[in-house]
Amino acid sequence: MSNTAYMVNGFDVARTGQLKDQRLKSIVERRANALGPGYKLFYRAPVELVRGEGVYVYDNDGNSYLDAYNNVPSVGHCHxxxxxxxxxxxxxxxxxxxxxxxxxxxxxxxxxxxxxxxxxxxxxxxxxxxxxxxxxxxxxxxxxxxxxxxxxxxxxxxxxxxxxxxxxxxxxxxxxxxxxxxxxxxxxxxxxxxxxxxxxxxxxxxxxxxxxxxxxxxxxxxxxxxxxxxxxxxxxxxxxxxxxxxxxxxxxxxxxxxxxxxxxxxxxxxxxxxxxxxxxxxxxxxxxxxxxxxxxxxxxxxxxxxxxxxxxxxxxxxxxxxxxxxxxxxxxxxxxENLVQNCRDVGAYLKAGITELAQHDDVLAGIRGSGLYIAVDVVDPGTGDPDADRTMQLVNGLRERRVLISATGKSASTLKIRPPLPFASNHADIFLQEFSAALTDLRSR
Incomplete structure (x- = not known):
């Protein structure tokens, strides 16, 4: 059994040998040896993070990732x-x-x-x-x-x-x-x-x-x-x-x-x-x-x-x-920084943008949320059934575009969008742009 068992959006350690980044591959191998199988990593290709600032995190090569997932750094990374x-x-x-x-x-x-x-x-x-x-x-x-x-x-x-x-x-x-x-x-x-x-x-x-x-x-x-x-x-x-x-x-x-x-x-x-x-x-x-x-x-x-x-x-x-x-x-x-009001305003803006995208894509079904916590159900467009595979494709498609989210729900078919509280409308615009592109990529597969 792979280490993705019972963890939504988990990295499968059996795929470690397929990682192209040799530095990342070495870290994943050493991590497994030192920490054992109980510790999990996110995404089909894990992300090595070395720095965070506001609603962004950065990898070892200096690439920035828009963080639309992490609630623990609630007022932003390294405020x-x-x-x-x-x-x-x-x-x-x-x-x-x-x-x-x-x-x-x-x-x-x-x-x-x-x-x-x-x-x-x-x-x-x-x-x-x-x-x-x-x-x-x-x-x-x-x-x-x-x-x-x-x-x-x-x-x-x-x-x-x-x-x-x-x-x-x-x-x-x-x-x-x-x-x-x-x-x-x-x-x-x-x-x-x-x-x-x-x-x-x-x-x-x-x-x-x-x-x-x-x-x-x-x-x-x-x-x-x-x-x-x-x-x-x-x-x-x-x-x-x-x-x-x-x-x-x-x-x-x-x-x-x-x-x-x-x-x-x-x-x-x-x-x-x-x-x-x-x-x-x-x-x-x-x-x-x-x-x-x-x-x-x-x-x-x-x-x-x-x-x-x-x-x-x-x-x-x-x-x-x-x-x-x-x-x-x-x-x-x-x-x-009036973050409660920011959550209300930016959350409503982001939800409206996702709702607009959903009107043109039958992969996206129910959209729910309050403030900066938004759910998007992903379904099989042919049957309307929850689709965990397409959900993971979207999660990892966004990760490839350096936007971080995850998934939730009993069927693991709901996108979980939960950024730090200072997430602003310009960050929402970036998210919506990349999400639209990830949807296009999904349709082309």
Whole structure:
């Protein structure tokens, strides 16, 4: 079995000998020998990156690639304000949260100020996976249950607890015995019913079945863009009924904001705000520090009052001084450069451009998105069926044109376009030009 198993847009190590670039071939071979088969590379021909700036990354030959994929460097690669904050703090002090620090508290208060009033505590971790793990612990402690509901192709992380609720990792990473899955909230599978009502009914059915098997319900976790389910943002507000159903079943709603958070949807700071809901727990990931190891769980205080006094939790590197400085600088950039509004405006412009292209190409079907997170379904023009092969041809065709995107969805047939937040209209124009050319190339094959 090749190393592309269960990874969309993965490089097949069996093709290493076919790489023409001898330097790249050597790196790939050495990487496989040193790191083993667990580490994956993107694209049919991997990209060696040596530098990044803004929405561009650069290879060893100095070629620039338009990055329309990476969300971790949320405010752009190597943003000077963030890198300066990191360097300055690293030269002064880097320690953990068991010492009093005004810097830590200042950031926590500032971050919580972006949340609804009901969310008033935050705990820091290093990664989103750790944050999901912590959120599950809190939910299970508070409810006394163990059962978790997720969507059929969800991904929430790589710790043991997070992997058990991540069906997207494939059949060799089985979901936990306490985990129930529900179909993703796609309007086209609601059989004409309101998508929110249909999704809430699926959750109610899952919780009822869970309880019938003697498992007490603890939590429903989802990101509000349903990123790995194919990116399903619409209609705004449809999650309201689902959350009501979760609470009626005695569980908590955990909003995974690693993907939708920090303004990416172009409407508010947090993806859940599009739905007019207030989660019980919110998970954040490395975009909060532009790639530095910082993540966290924001919570309603009543969920932590007993957990915090009875359960010993400490994360040595979570909330360290340098990562906090980076995270604070990220908020500066989001505010000072009006990146939420930029996501809204440029995202709408980019989506409109893709929609225009789709009117003239029957390979492109559904187009969805909110802000700078856009999905494009790719289909067989003869049958209208999802077409993973054509999807990969487009992903790699764009890579050959030095534009980076990837794919998502249960059938791996949805283009995932998710650039850093400063992506501007001129970058969108470049993307649309190269995307049009990649479509032309696809038709000629």
């Amino acid at each position: 000077p304000h963030v890198t300066a904050a990191i360097a300055a703090q690293a030269a002064v002090l880097n320690t953990h949260t068991r010492y009093a620090s005004s810097q830590l508290v200042d950031y926590a208060e500032r971050l919580l100020g972006t949340y609804p009033d009901e969310i008033a505590n935050v705990m820091f971790t290093c990664t989103g996976s750790e944050a999901v793990d912590l959120a599950l612990r809190i939910a299970r402690f508070f409810t006394g249950g163990t059962g978790v509901v997720v969507t059929e192709n969800a991904y929430h992380g790589l710790t043991t607890a997070a992997a058990e609720i991540s069906p997207q990792l494939g059949p060799n990473v089985p979901i936990g015995t306490h985990v129930w899955t529900v179909p993703a909230p796609r309007p086209d599978r609601a059989d004409g019913a309101d998508v929110g009502e249909a999704f809430a009914a699926d959750i109610r059915t899952a919780v009822t079945d869970m309880q019938r098997h003697g498992v007490r319900f603890a939590a429903f976790i989802a990101d509000t863009l349903f990123s790995t389910d194919g990116i399903l943002p619409e209609p705004a507000g449809f999650l309201t009924r689902a959350v009501e159903e979760v609470h009626a079943g005695g569980g908590l709603y955990i909003a995974d904001e690693v993907q939708p958070g920090f303004g990416r949807t172009g409407e508010r700071m947090w993806g859940f705000q599009r739905h007019g809901i207030v989660p019980d727990l919110v998970v954040m990931g490395k975009p909060m520090g532009n790639g530095m190891p910082i993540a966290g769980v924001a919570a309603r205080p009543e969920l932590l009052s007993e957990f915090g006094t009875k359960v010993r939790y400490f994360n040595t590197f979570g909330g360290n001084s340098v990562s906090i400085a980076a995270a604070n600088a990220v908020l500066d950039v989001i505010e000072n």
